[in-house]
Amino acid sequence: MSSTVEIAKPSKPWKPSIKERIIDITLLAGAVLTSYAVVGATELKGKLAYFFVFFAALAIFNLIKGTATRDLMIGKDQFFSAVMLLGMTLVLIPTASILFTVIDRGRKGLHSGLLTNDMSLATPSDPIVNGGLAHAIVGTFLLVSVALVFSLPIGILTALYLTEIRGRFTRPIRFLVQAMSGVPSIVAGLFILSAIVYTVTKSYSGVMGSLALTILMIPTIARTAEEVLNLIPNDLREAGVALGGTQWRTVAMVVVPAARSGLITALILGVARIVGETAPILLLTGGGDALNFNPGSGAMGSLPFYIWKSFLLGTEESITRGWAGLLVLLVLVLTLFILARVLGSRRMK
């Protein structure tokens, strides 16, 4: 008993047909040609002009195509999809340009002694191979470490208040943390200057810089830690309390260990936030050229200060040094960022 059943051939009606593909590619080519024509004929010049005209042409062609094949509503839809793509591209262009510029110009300043020498014996116009930024890296490391000693406990306590205690100050504290993240870095510097440097110590040192960085770091740590602690399932807390644990034991033995890698992410993001912070460093640390391992006294160099100084000196060599410093700073930020990403994605599993 066999009968032939006609099976409908599977088709994908949503896939663009060859004809539609050809039209799309023609439109793209048309937009490219238009951009060349417009840039050639008018006063718009430069790479960005090509981008702008290309997207504008693409948007208009899309509008015409959509309107011609369907109706104006579809045409508008097509038009705005090109506009949104333009917006996205405009965000990516500066990022790409910054990365490219820093790598391209910074690598000329790289040499074997960069990470082991300091600038105490090098003048601004010395050849690049003299001097290096060992003092700056040591200084940045010390500044960040001391800042962490203050900011990590405060940040995590704030996050714990917002997630575990949820007292009546929750709403104001959340706003204050938000407001604190908006405190201009120079104001943090001025505050330490007015509260401690002018009244107590009367001298610049690494610790003063760290204190200003602490203020800038707390909100980042607190907010990231709050997000992480909010992800811990409430079942864990309830289980801890149901087993007879006090709230303190539950938080210390269950909640915080469960959120550990997330809290480390918070720490890393906090460090990334302040590692390149310049304004308070310029006001508070004194910015030495020699290695200084004591954050408590004496001028302390740091990467942002080194970069700042190098660019302001203005000789060709020192500007190259500045770009090299920016490259090192960028690599540092990138490393921290990727580290935070890796830890963050592991947490989700």
Next chain:
Amino acid sequence: MTDGRANSVIPSPREITTEPRFSDKVFRGVVTAGGLSSLVILGLIAVFLGYQGFEILAREGLSFLTTSEWTVEVDSYGTITNSTFGLAAMLIGTVLCALIAVLVAVPISVASAIFLTFYSPSGLKKFLVSVIDLMAAFPSILFGFWGLFVLMPSAEYWAKLINKYLGFIPIFEVEPRIFTRSPFIAGVVLAIMIIPIVTSISREVFSQTPLDRIQAAYALGATRWNVIRTVAIPYARGGIVGGSMLGLGRAMGETVAVYTVLNIVYQINWQVLFGAGGNVASLILLKFGEAQPYEIKALMAAGLVLFMLTLLVNFIADQIIVRTGSKGR
């Protein structure tokens, strides 16, 4: 039953109390103290800047905010003979640069947030979101020197074009014709700095658009653009405005990037394309190096004004986000 129970030992009921134990009291105390530290720090900032700047604020009064002359005259012995401190020029510069930044950044940010939420394939989206987060982590000194060395030549050319075709509008006049290091270019650099903030906040609000409303719109035959215009944008409007305010606050307080890019001149300058201007933060950095103790007090007062200004902007942003964010519309 009653007989049986009389013979067994009846455990007395445990006292039930909601009173936290001692360890919990300590824990709660410590955590609350830690939580309140942000209040303490912000309070201390206001108190100390106010304390240091009080002398200047008391002497200049309201004219500290309304006049725009900043001079310190010193005789040959180094004592101050005459001084005037008025912050108006720099306040206007601060607002001007930050407004340019917001005007440039918000359309770009909203467009890219819409692209990320409604157009981008999910693989690409992950990558793009990482790029934007990375951009937010770039230090400001990086933006500053990139802006000075790389962006400046192109931005100067755009400024000339704007001046040529829109020069009849007063704010686009340039006289004398100096186009480098203008508030416009500083504004563009600030815009690039706040784009990641505005984008990520807008993207968050867009992604919270209720799915049923989106699907209802599609079911009624809406195109993607119709959905965005009639459902997503009305829903996200408050969040976008709040995010833009946060960006505004960030742009107002920026020091290093503005100091690097802008040619800081102490004058009121409304010509955004002309190469002179400044903002409060960069003024503090500029004057700090050579200032005497007396002028430093004036800088502290300027810092206090800047602090209050950013607090106010942040407060408004917070209110907008809270009011509109949770309710939906």
